[in-house]
Amino acid sequence: MSQIQHLSRRVFEKLLKESGVDIFNGAQGRILYVLWEHGQLTITEIGRLTSLAKTTLTSMLDRMEAGGLIVRIPDKRNRRQIFISVTEKANEYREKYDWISDKMSEIFYDGFTDDEIIGFESQLRRIIKNLEKEGV
Structure with a gap:
């Protein structure tokens, strides 16, 4: 799992660079993605x-x-609560980011049948649920 994570980060960073997206890295892209999907969020929500x-x-x-x-x-x-939101500048990168994400899926699942993909993703969701039960 850690090797997959390491290699996928490297490939993702390479695709960002090749696409001319040098304003954020892969981890920052994950932050932008959840903000694009959910709107403004607290730091706790982004972390989760x-x-x-x-x-x-x-x-x-x-x-x-x-x-x-x-x-x-x-x-x-609540003055202690801060929301995080994307700027218009970040929104300009959404289309490229989505293309890169689609490209990553193509790379991940190259040679897999639709049934294999569905089964694999189902098993991954089960692993996530098992880990979430641990309350970390």
Whole structure:
């Protein structure tokens, strides 16, 4: 599993570079993806959806904010709560990011039948559920 994760990150970074997307890396792309899908989120919600640790996430968000990709929006009802949202600049990269994600799926499943893909993804969902039961 860790070898798959390592290799897929390298391939994803390569595809980003080849596509001219040099403003964010793969992990930052995961953050943007969940924000594109869900709208504005808290740091806790982003961490849960990306599986990134809060300490890692905070420094990444700082760099992404400096790069003009995200903004922090204070909650008017709870001053301690901060929402994260993408900027228009980040939205300009959505189409390329989606293309790269589709390309990654093509690479992952090259030579697999539809039934094999469905079965494999079902097994992965079972593993995720088993791990989530541990409450980490």
